[in-house]
Amino acid sequence: MQYRDRGVVLRTIKLGEADRIVTIITASNGKVRAVAKGARRTRSRLGGLIEPLRHVDLQMYRGRGELDIVTGAVTLDRWPEVREDLERLGKAMTLAEAVDQSVHDRGDDPVPYQMLVGALGRLDQADSDMLVPAFLLRLLSHEGTAPMLDGCVMATGCEGAAIVAFDPALGGVTCETHRRGRPMSPDALALLRSVAAGQVNAALEAPTGPHAREAAAAISRMWEYHMDRRLRSADLLDS
Template structure:
């Protein structure tokens, strides 16, 4: 059975001869593993549209274990990001997060749209770390970990004063619940507002926001810890996040 979908290659590795096996985030089917036959031959028509930093429309033949890519065309190529080491590493970080955290064949079209738009904007306008934070937030929301910021994440009380953020409960805690809460972080008011904006606002609103250096730093830390806390339980992404961030720090 055939299907077609907009697709972004998350990673590729060589198989026998000139074939490659690709992990792809598709708009319609979610994450899939697929074979691109003969793709390493210079004349292969799949060569262009299955490379990293490409947004493509691909045609698949559904297989028992793996799908087969039959044809495709390029929609957009993120050439500026590929030529720039920092943009390359941040793009790879987002791909790696997806590869490690998504289950196969669970369609997440909204997350797909967010990724495509973030990659496009970073390619066109340069790196904006708020867009990376936006992507991380959308990943959390789409995996069912949307931070609860308008009521107590444990009891639902609306009484939030100097409320700490609980990684375990996934949101703010009221004065009663915070007494026995674990894994708590005290957020600045500005940071809490940024978390809300990232999870609920439009990408245009996120691009317009001017965050203070302190809030930006705290935002990065809380999202990193929250991603680690929840994804690590299921997918062992912790080392990935740390390792990639260390690589980014070296290159900056």
């Protein structure tokens, strides 16, 4: 069956001597794994189009096997500012890896695709320390595993107690009375609450500093707890 869709290439791996297997998050078909035949040949036009972090309009063929076949592609966006800046490139790779980890093959949920295209477009325009943690938090929320940030997860016996820590195993923040997890400052908590409330632009415009890094570390721990694996691309940002 032939079909057409838009998608962002998340990653590629070699297949045989000339082909590639590409993983793509699409607008209408969820996460798709497909073979790009001949993509590694020097003269292959397809090979230059099917590469990580490229937004493409795809012609695909779905057969009986697990892998579809890419029959054609046209570039929609390649986000040049992201590619020319190593810091932004590392963040973009983390966004793509997060989508790859959290989305199952196939499906018809357009939100991860829409989120990734929006985040990469924003990153191409301007960098922000909060872009990756905001994206991860919104993706966790979409998956139904967002941390509790409005009040202590212990719920009872917290009257008047200040929020002072964050514990991914408990699912959110804890107060002075039930202190668990790592310390969290009021400013870092405010950043996370603004993202959770949908005020993403305000969080992205927050100045670079320790509070943004603290918020990012908390969300990374939450992500690793729920996904049970690290975001390897995020390690590049800390190196």
